[in-house]
Amino acid sequence: MSPAADLSIRARWDGQRVSEVTTVNLRPQGAPLLRGLTAAEACERVPRLFSLCSAAQGTAAVLACTAAGVGAHAPGGSACAAQLRAEMVREHLWRLLLDWPAALGRPARREVFADSYRRVRTAGAAGPGATWPAEVSAWLEREWPAGVADELAAGERHAATDTGAADTLLGVFTALIEEDRPTTGTDMQWLPQQHATEWARAFGSVPPPAFCMQPCLGGAGRETGALARQARAPAVAALLGRGQRVAARYRARVLDLQECLQSLADPSADGTALCDAAVLPDGGGIARVETARGTLLHAVRLEHGRIDDYAIVAPTEWNLHPDGPLVRETRGHAFTGLRAAQRHLERLALALDPCVAFEVSLDDVNTRY
Amino acid sequence: MSTRSFAMCLAIPARVVELLPDGCGRVDLGGVRKTISLELVDGVGVGDYVIVHVGYALTRLDTGEAERTLATFAAAGIDVATAAHEITP
Numbered sequence: 001m002s003p004a005a006d007l008s009i010r011a012r013w014d015g016q017r018v019s020e021v022t023t024v025n026l027r028p029q030g031a032p033l034l035r036g037l038t039a040a041e042a043c044e045r046v047p048r049l050f051s052l053c054s055a056a057q058g059t060a061a062v063l064a065c066t067a068a069g070v071g072a073h074a075p076g077g078s079a080c081a082a083q084l085r086a087e088m089v090r091e092h093l094w095r096l097l098l099d100w101p102a103a104l105g106r107p108a109r110r111e112v113f114a115d116s117y118r119r120v121r122t123a124g125a126a127g128p129g130a131t132w133p134a135e136v137s138a139w140l141e142r143e144w145p146a147g148v149a150d151e152l153a154a155g156e157r158h159a160a161t162d163t164g165a166a167d168t169l170l171g172v173f174t175a176l177i178e179e180d181r182p183t184t185g186t187d188m189q190w191l192p193q194q195h196a197t198e199w200a201r202a203f204g205s206v207p208p209p210a211f212c213m214q215p216c217l218g219g220a221g222r223e224t225g226a227l228a229r230q231a232r233a234p235a236v237a238a239l240l241g242r243g244q245r246v247a248a249r250y251r252a253r254v255l256d257l258q259e260c261l262q263s264l265a266d267p268s269a270d271g272t273a274l275c276d277a278a279v280l281p282d283g284g285g286i287a288r289v290e291t292a293r294g295t296l297l298h299a300v301r302l303e304h305g306r307i308d309d310y311a312i313v314a315p316t317e318w319n320l321h322p323d324g325p326l327v328r329e330t331r332g333h334a335f336t337g338l339r340a341a342q343r344h345l346e347r348l349a350l351a352l353d354p355c356v357a358f359e360v361s362l363d364d365v366n367t368r369y
Numbered sequence: 370m371s372t373r374s375f376a377m378c379l380a381i382p383a384r385v386v387e388l389l390p391d392g393c394g395r396v397d398l399g400g401v402r403k404t405i406s407l408e409l410v411d412g413v414g415v416g417d418y419v420i421v422h423v424g425y426a427l428t429r430l431d432t433g434e435a436e437r438t439l440a441t442f443a444a445a446g447i448d449v450a451t452a453a454h455e456i457t458p
C-alpha cells in the first residue's frame with residue numbers, strides 16, 4: 001500500500017461481499033498549534049493552517065473566541081456569508097469538474113475549473129455588482145438542464161436516452177445513475193443542522209480529542225454535507241428511494257452549488273444562517289460554520305487570556321467515522337465482483353468528500369494463500 | 370494545560386524551485402521535490418511560496434507568512450517532508 005494518502009480505507013472481500021471495512025487516519029496532527037496562544041494570535045493563525053476551507057476555519061475560530069468572551073470583532077452579516085458561500089462554490093466545483101470525471105475514467109475539466117476557480121478567488125466575496133455568480137450560474141444551467149436531470153432522478157427517463165454530452169455535469173450524473181449499485185437495508189443517519197446553542201448543550205465543554213477524531217451523536221456516526229442538507233429535495237429523495245445513494249450525493253452537491261450561487265446573486269433572499277456561536281456551560285465558546293463538506297465546529301476555552309483547550313470537529317471525521325456512512329453502506333454488502341466492490345468503495349468515499357487525499361484497498365481473502 | 374489534537378488539510382507552504390511547461394512547476398517541501406500544477410494561481414515565480422493540495426497550488430503566500438507558518442509546523446513536530454507525500458499525488 002502506498003503511504004501517499006492521508007486517509008486509508010481498507011476493506012476485505014470474501015468472494016461475494018465486503019466483509020470488513022476500516023478507515024485509518026494517517027494525517028499529521030496539529031495538537032500544539034493553538035495551545036498557549038492568545039485568542040488574537042489563534043485567530044490570526046487558524047486561516048493560515050488550512051489549505052481548503054480557510055475562510056470557514058477562520059470564521060469559526062473568531063466566533064468561538066468571541067463566544068468565550070475574548071475578542072469583539074466577530075464576523076457576521078452578508079459579507080461573511082458571501083465569503084463562506086464563495087468558498088463552498090470553489091469546493092463544489094473542484095469535486096464536480098476534477099474529481100468526479102476522473103472517478104469515471106474521464107478527463108478532468110481542468111481549463112473550465114481553473115477559469116472558475118481563479119474568477120471566484122479573484123472576485124472574493126460577491127457584493128453589489130459582482131457578476132461572477134450569475135456567470136457561473138449561466139454556465140451551470142448549460143451543464144445541467146434541470147428538467148432532464150429531474151427526470152433521470154425520478155426514473156422517468158432512461159439514462160441511455162439522455163442526450164447530454166458525456167463530459168458535462170449531467171453526463172457524469174447519467175453514468176452514475178447507470179452504474180450506481182443500489183444500497184438497501186441500511187439506515188441513513190444525518191447530522192442535524194442545528195444552531196451553536198444546541199451544540200453547546202450537547203457538548204457541555206470543549207470535546208476531547210478522541211471525540212474529535214471519531215465524532216458521534218446519539219451513539220451513531222452521522223452524515224453531514226450536501227446530502228444531509230438536500231435529502232428532502234424531491235430529485236434527491238427520488239434517488240434515495242431507489243437506493244442510489246452515490247448518485248443522490250452527486251445530485252445533492254449540484255443542488256447545493258445552485259443554491260450557493262443563487263444566494264450570492266441575491267443575498268437578500270438567503271435565509272440560511274451559515275454560522276453562529278454560543279457560550280459553553282463551562283464558560284468556553286463554540287462556533288458552527290456550514291461548509292461544502294458539512295458542519296464544522298470549533299470549541300475553545302481560555303485561561304488567563306490564553307488558550308487552554310481547543311477542539312475542531314470537522315465534516316471529514318463525521319463522514320469517515322468507523323461506524324459512519326462509508327462503513328455502514330459497504331460492510332456486509334454483496335457486489336458482482338471484486339472490481340465492482342472496489343469501484344463502489346472509491347465512489348462512495350469520493351461522494352462523502354473527505355478534505356484530504358484518500359486511498360482504497362480491497363484485500364481478497366481468497367487469494368492470500 | 371490540556372492539549373487537543375486535530376487532523377486537517379494542513380496548508381504547508383511549498384517553495385517554487387522551477388517553472389515547467391504546461392502550467393506546471395516544481396516545488397520543494399522539506400527537501401522533497403514534487404511537480405504540481407500552477408494553473409490556479411497567477412504570477413507565480415521561482416522562489417515564491419504556494420499552498421499545495423492534491424497536486425495543485427491553491428494560493429501564493431508572501432515569504433514572511435510562509436516562513437512563520439513553516440516555523441509553526443516545525444515547532445509542532447510536523448514533518449513537512451512526510452506531508453509532501455500526502456499533499457501531492
